[in-house]
Amino acid sequence: MGQQNTANIKETEKVIEEVFRARHATKEYKPNVTIPEETLNEILELATTAPSAWNLQHWRFLVIRDQDQKDRIKPIAYGQQQVSDASAVVVILGDLEANLTGREMYDGLLAAGFISQEVHDNLISQIEGSYKSQEFARDEANKNAGLAAMQLMIAAKAKGYDSGPMGGFNPTALVEALNIPARFIPVMLITIGEAAASPRPTTRLPLSKLVINESF
Numbered sequence: 001m002g003q004q005n006t007a008n009i010k011e012t013e014k015v016i017e018e019v020f021r022a023r024h025a026t027k028e029y030k031p032n033v034t035i036p037e038e039t040l041n042e043i044l045e046l047a048t049t050a051p052s053a054w055n056l057q058h059w060r061f062l063v064i065r066d067q068d069q070k071d072r073i074k075p076i077a078y079g080q081q082q083v084s085d086a087s088a089v090v091v092i093l094g095d096l097e098a099n100l101t102g103r104e105m106y107d108g109l110l111a112a113g114f115i116s117q118e119v120h121d122n123l124i125s126q127i128e129g130s131y132k133s134q135e136f137a138r139d140e141a142n143k144n145a146g147l148a149a150m151q152l153m154i155a156a157k158a159k160g161y162d163s164g165p166m167g168g169f170n171p172t173a174l175v176e177a178l179n180i181p182a183r184f185i186p187v188m189l190i191t192i193g194e195a196a197a198s199p200r201p202t203t204r205l206p207l208s209k210l211v212i213n214e215s216f
């Protein structure tokens with residue numbers, strides 16, 4: 001039984017590692033591929049398992065699947081063809097007022113008896129105090145939504161789809177085109193679909209360049 005478990009864990013590790021290594025930033029998609037809504041929702045739901053500061057879940061997903069709408073966004077993404085050809089373009093939004101989620105969530109937990117008044121008040125005071133700074137709010141929106149974005153791409157690969165993160169777009173034009181409320185900032189676009197070509201090989205810096213042990 002113990003051996004069986006060890007074998008299963010090793011197999012799971014291998015599969016997870018394969019998913020990580022198989023993800024590449026996809027720039028060419030087969031057009032006219034539809035991702036079933038159920039699968040897309042599973043991918044988005046898996047993305048929401050990302051951690052976030054105070055569990056404020058700073059991410060929102062603006063999902064674009066309509067061909068005309070994708071074609072409208074393409075020039076805003078400086079003409080990058082993958083926006084038109086991908087099955088879906090997900091605009092990852094970051095919440096600049098995530099403190100409001102905190103209030104709602106921790107009020108609920110207090111009402112349900114899961115946290116004490118003292119814990120509730122401490123958390124709310126920490127959160128509201130921090131969110132007085134616009135710079136803090138923006139950093140948190142970008143940082144935490146970025147974690148969900150990464151999970152979304154890994155989840156897509158695990159479900160057999162390719163993806164590509166994109167920062168190459170005009171944020172002002174995107175906000176205007178999609179009526180994005182002032183509460184949210186576009187953090188990045190993620191295209192999802194079926195790759196039409198093998199990904200361009202990329203390399204990574206070696207750990208010897210990346211890891212600093214204990215201190216500089």
Ligand SMILES: Cc1cc2nc3c(=O)[nH]c(=O)nc-3n(C[C@H](O)[C@H](O)[C@H](O)COP(=O)(O)O)c2cc1C
Nearest residue numbers: 023024025026027080165166167168169188199202
């Ligand atoms: C924040 C961010 C913005 C990016 N913007 C673009 C983009 O606008 N267009 C594009 O083709 N690739 C974009 N990329 C993809 C990178 O070029 C790609 O991830 C990198 O070259 C490594 O490739 P790999 O992920 O396939 O290993 C972006 C990646 C990130 C993380």
